[in-house]
Amino acid sequence: MLKTLIGRELLDNLMTFRFAAVLLITLLLVVANTVVLIKDYEQRLESYNTSVQTHHKEIQEKETYSAGEVEVDRPPNPLSIFNVGLDKRLGNEIWIAHNNVPTLWEARMNASDNPYLNILSSIDIVFIFEVVLSLMALLFAYDALAGEREQGTLRLVLTHPVRRGHILLAKYISAMLCLLVPLLLSLILAMLLLTTTTTISMGADDFGRIGGIVLTSIAYLSVFYLIGLFISAVTQRTGTALMLAMFVWGALVLVYPNLILAIIRSSDIPEAKAVSAFNEIKQVWDEFDRERKHFLATDAFPGEDPTFNINGMGFFYEHFPENRLTLLYLYNSMMTFGELDEKFEEEVPHAQNYFQYLIPSTINTAERAWLIRKQALEDTLVRKSNMKRTLLKFSPVGMYDAATQAWAGTDLKGVRDFFDAVRHYRQTVIDYFYNKNAFASRKWFAADEGAADWRTLPAFSFKRSGVEINAKRALPDLFLLLTMNLFLFMMIFLVFIKSEV
Amino acid sequence: MWHIAKRELYDNLNSLRFALATVLLLALMLTNAVLYLREHPKRTQAYHNAAAGAIETLASRSTNLYSLATQGPGDLHKAPSPLRFCAEGDEAFLPTHVSGANYGRRIADMTPIWRMFYPQETPNLRNIRPDFTTLDWAFIAGYVLSFIALLFTFDSISGELERGTLRLTLANPIPRHIVLVGKFLGAFISINIPFTVAVLMNLLLISTSDAVQLNAEAWGRLGILYGIVILYTCLFIALGLLISAAVRESGVSLVVLLLIWVSFVVFMPNTLASIGSRTSVPIAYEKFWIQRMQLADAAREAYRDKYGDSQTPPSVHVRGEYVTSEAEEYERFNEAYLKQQIEQGKRARAITRISPTAIVQRLFESFAGTGFERHLQFIENVQRYAREYREFVIDTDRTDPESLHVVGIQEGMSQKPVSPEAIPKFKDALNLNRDFNTAAMDLLLLVLFLVVLVSGAYLAFVRLEI
Numbered sequence: 010m011l012k013t014l015i016g017r018e019l020l021d022n023l024m025t026f027r028f029a030a031v032l033l034i035t036l037l038l039v040v041a042n043t044v045v046l047i048k049d050y051e052q053r054l055e056s057y058n059t060s061v062q063t064h065h066k067e068i069q070e071k072e073t074y075s076a077g078e079v080e081v082d083r084p085p086n087p088l089s090i091f092n093v094g095l096d097k098r099l100g101n102e103i104w105i106a107h108n109n110v111p112t113l114w115e116a117r118m119n120a121s122d123n124p125y126l127n128i129l130s131s132i133d134i135v136f137i138f139e140v141v142l143s144l145m146a147l148l149f150a151y152d153a154l155a156g157e158r159e160q161g162t163l164r165l166v167l168t169h170p171v172r173r174g175h176i177l178l179a180k181y182i183s184a185m186l187c188l189l190v191p192l193l194l195s196l197i198l199a200m201l202l203l204t205t206t207t208t209i210s211m212g213a214d215d216f217g218r219i220g221g222i223v224l225t226s227i228a229y230l231s232v233f234y235l236i237g238l239f240i241s242a243v244t245q246r247t248g249t250a251l252m253l254a255m256f257v258w259g260a261l262v263l264v265y266p267n268l269i270l271a272i273i274r275s276s277d278i279p280e281a282k283a284v285s286a287f288n289e290i291k292q293v294w295d296e297f298d299r300e301r302k303h304f305l306a307t308d309a310f311p312g313e314d315p316t317f318n319i320n321g322m323g324f325f326y327e328h329f330p331e332n333r334l335t336l337l338y339l340y341n342s343m344m345t346f347g348e349l350d351e352k353f354e355e356e357v358p359h360a361q362n363y364f365q366y367l368i369p370s371t372i373n374t375a376e377r378a379w380l381i382r383k384q385a386l387e388d389t390l391v392r393k394s395n396m397k398r399t400l401l402k403f404s405p406v407g408m409y410d411a412a413t414q415a416w417a418g419t420d421l422k423g424v425r426d427f428f429d430a431v432r433h434y435r436q437t438v439i440d441y442f443y444n445k446n447a448f449a450s451r452k453w454f455a456a457d458e459g460a461a462d463w464r465t466l467p468a469f470s471f472k473r474s475g476v477e478i479n480a481k482r483a484l485p486d487l488f489l490l491l492t493m494n495l496f497l498f499m500m501i502f503l504v505f506i507k508s509e510v
Numbered sequence: 511m512w513h514i515a516k517r518e519l520y521d522n523l524n525s526l527r528f529a530l531a532t533v534l535l536l537a538l539m540l541t542n543a544v545l546y547l548r549e550h551p552k553r554t555q556a557y558h559n560a561a562a563g564a565i566e567t568l569a570s571r572s573t574n575l576y577s578l579a580t581q582g583p584g585d586l587h588k589a590p591s592p593l594r595f596c597a598e599g600d601e602a603f604l605p606t607h608v609s610g611a612n613y614g615r616r617i618a619d620m621t622p623i624w625r626m627f628y629p630q631e632t633p634n635l636r637n638i639r640p641d642f643t644t645l646d647w648a649f650i651a652g653y654v655l656s657f658i659a660l661l662f663t664f665d666s667i668s669g670e671l672e673r674g675t676l677r678l679t680l681a682n683p684i685p686r687h688i689v690l691v692g693k694f695l696g697a698f699i700s701i702n703i704p705f706t707v708a709v710l711m712n713l714l715l716i717s718t719s720d721a722v723q724l725n726a727e728a729w730g731r732l733g734i735l736y737g738i739v740i741l742y743t744c745l746f747i748a749l750g751l752l753i754s755a756a757v758r759e760s761g762v763s764l765v766v767l768l769l770i771w772v773s774f775v776v777f778m779p780n781t782l783a784s785i786g787s788r789t790s791v792p793i794a795y796e797k798f799w800i801q802r803m804q805l806a807d808a809a810r811e812a813y814r815d816k817y818g819d820s821q822t823p824p825s826v827h828v829r830g831e832y833v834t835s836e837a838e839e840y841e842r843f844n845e846a847y848l849k850q851q852i853e854q855g856k857r858a859r860a861i862t863r864i865s866p867t868a869i870v871q872r873l874f875e876s877f878a879g880t881g882f883e884r885h886l887q888f889i890e891n892v893q894r895y896a897r898e899y900r901e902f903v904i905d906t907d908r909t910d911p912e913s914l915h916v917v918g919i920q921e922g923m924s925q926k927p928v929s930p931e932a933i934p935k936f937k938d939a940l941n942l943n944r945d946f947n948t949a950a951m952d953l954l955l956l957v958l959f960l961v962v963l964v965s966g967a968y969l970a971f972v973r974l975e976i
Binding site: 026027030031034038041042045048049052056059060063095098099100102113114116117118119123124125126132137140141144148152248249251252253255256259260263264267268270271272274334335390394397421 | 525526527530534538541542545549602603604605629630631632633634635637638639644645649653654657661759761762764765766768769772773776777780781783784785787788791792794795796797800851852854855858882885
C-alpha cells in the first residue's frame, strides 16, 4: 500500500511545472557559479604559489639571522567552492619571528583582498541550495495536505484501509526523492566541472567531506519540506498555506539572519577585559625592557647604546609596535649590516654577548605575553564572533551554513588550524636558530664573515585536518538539523492524526 | 477604473498576506530605527573624537614648517552619513580613514617627506564577522518589499481567470487596459499602505529622538529615496501582472515569479559582480610591495652612489630635490595601486546594473551618502586637502625672505614658528550635485525597466484569451 501511495505522489510531483522550472534554474545557477568559483580558486592558488616562491627567495637572500623574518602562506581550500566561509576573507600570509607568537589577527591578505568589493562576491554552491532549494521544498509542501483536503481527494484516500501515518510517510518520501534530483544532479555537474580542471586535486578525504555536505543538504531540505507540510496540515486552504509558507521562508532565510546580526553588531571599541589584558601584556614587556636596559648598563661596554656604536652599510631600529584592538604589543628590533668596518672589531664581542642574552629573553617574554593574550583574545574577539554564529543557528539556514563550513574546513576552526601549525613552525624556526647558535654568532647582525645559512631551514607545510575532525565539528549542527526534522515530523503526525477531514 | 482598483484594494486589505506584510514591514522598519538610534550617536561621537584628536596632534606638532613638511597632516577621517539607516553600503568593510604620514626610511641624515597611505585591505577583525547584508532601507525595499509585491500580484489575473470572475468583469463595457490599470493601482496602493506606514513610524522614531538631527537636505534626500522605492515597487507589480497574465495558472505563475525573483534579486548582483571583478584584477599586493621597495631602493642607491662617499654633504638643493622626488614617486605608486583597486570595484558594480535590485542599492547608496561612491568622494576630498596642505607649506615658506625655499630639508626651510590656526584643517563634506550625476543613469535604467515591463504586461493582458 505504501508503495502505491509513494508511486502516486512521486508521479504527481515529477510531472509538475514547478519541478522542471526549479531543476532548470538550480542547474543553471550551480553551473554558472561553479565556473566562476573555479576561476576564482585558480587565481587564489596561483597567487599563493607565487607568494610561497617569493617568500622562499626572500629568506634565502637575507644576509643576517636578525633580518630573517620568515613569512608563510595559507593555501586556499579547494572545498571553498562549496562553502567559502572564512577562507577568502581572513588573512593568508603571516610573518614568523622570535619576538611574537603569531595569531590570526596579525595575518595579512595577499592578492585577493580589495576593500572596495568586499561583500559583493561571496557566493558559493551551498548558498544556492540554501536559497533555491529551501524555496522549492516549501513549494512542494504547501499544498500537499491542504490541497488534497480542498479537492476532497484526501477523504477519498482515507476511505481505503490506509493508516494516516503511511499517507504522511508516502508524501514525505516521494517529495524528498523529488527534491534530491536537482540537489544531486547539480552536485554531479559541479563535481564534473571540478574534476576536469587540472589545478584542483581531491583526495579520498575530500570526497568524504563532500559526502558530509550532501548529507547536511538533505537534512536541511527535509527541514524546510517538513515546515511546509506542517503549515499545510494546520491550514484549511491552500491560499493561506502558500502565504504562510512564503512569509515563513522570508522570515527564516532573508530576515532573521540580517536582523540578528544587525541587532548584535559590535563596535570596534575594545572591551574592559581587553584593555586590562593589553595593559598586562604591556607590563610584561616593560619589565623585559627594564631588564634589557639594566643589562646594557651593567655589561662591559660603557653606556646604554644597544648598537654599541657599530655603524655601516645596513640599518638598526627598535620600537614597540602596538595594536590595542588585537592586543598586540611587542619589542621589534633589528640590527643588520652587510659589511663592517674594521674599527668596530672591538665592539663586536660586546654585541654578540648582548644578543646572546637578548634574544632568548625576548622569546621568553613573547611566550609569557602569549599566555595572557591567547586567553584574552579567546574571551573577547573569538567569543563575540562565535556568539553571532550561535545566534544565527536559530534559523535552519544558520545551522546549515555552520555545518557545511565545518565539513569544508572553511569555518573559523579550520582557519585556526593553520595558525596552530604556524605557531608550531615558529618553534621549529627557533630551534633551528638555537642549533645554529645563531643568537651568539656574529652572523646575527653582520654578514662580513659569511652570510647566514638558511639552506637547511625546514620548509613550512600545512595539511588540512582529517575528515574525522571535520565530521566531529560538523556533527553537532547536523544533529540539530536532524532533531528538528524529527520534532517537526512528530508535530505534523499529531496534527494530522487529530484533524478532521 | 477606480471601481476596480477599490475592489482589488478591499480584497487585499482583508487578506492574510496584507496582515503578514504589515507586521513584517513594521517590525523591520522599527528595528532599523532603534538600531540606528543606538549606533549613530556612538558613530558620530567616535568620528568627532578622532577628527578632533587628529587636529590636536597636528597643532601640537606644528612647531615649525619643517616638521609640518616631514610629518604630514596625520590621519584624515571620513565623516559618517546621517542617512546611514537608509543604506549601510558595506561601510563596515570600507576604510574609515586615510593617513598622510611618514613611515619612510631615513637616508643618510635626511627624514623623508610625508606621503598618503591608503588602507589596502580590510582587517581580520572585521572580516571574521558572518556576512549577511544589513538591515537598512535598501534591504527592506530591495529584498522584502519586492518579494511582497510578487506575493500580492502573482494571482491577480491568473487567479481570477481560474475562478472565472475575470470573464464576468470583462462582460461589462470596460476596456481591458482600464481593468489592468485598476488592478495595478489596487496592488500598488495595498502594498504601499503598509510600507508608508512603516516608513512613517521609522522616521517618527528617528526625528523625535534628541540624539539625531536631520536637516532639510536630509529630508529632501529621504523624499527622493521614497520615490525610488515607489518606482521599484511598480517594477515588481508590473512583472507580477505580466507573468500572471502570460501564464494563466496561479501555481505556475508563482513558481516562475519566485525563480525570477531569486535570480535577479539574490543571485544576479553577486554572480555578476564576481565575474565583473575578474575583468580588471589589480596586481597582487605582494608584487606591488616588492616593486615599491625596489623603487625606493633604486632611488636610495642612486643617491648613495653619487654622494655617499664624499666627505662634504651635497648642497641643500640637491638633497631637497632627492627627498621631494622620492616622496612624489612613492605616492604616485600608492595612488596607482589605489586606482587599480577602485577600477576593480567599479567594474564589478557596473555589470550588476542588469539587476534592478543592484540599481536600487546603488541609488540608495548615492543618495544616502554611504558606500563606494561616497568613499570615492572622500578620497577626492582627501587628495584635494593634501594639495592644499602642501601648497600651504610652500606658500608659508615663500613669505619668509630668510629661507632658502628648499622644502623637506631642515636648514633649507623657514625657521619661523607657524601658528596652529593657519594650518588648513581637513573637513570631509558631501556633495549633492555629484550624487545626481552618478544617479541619473541608474534612474534612467530603472525607468526603462519599468516601461518595458508595463508594456509587456499590457500586451499580455490585451491578447489574453478568456
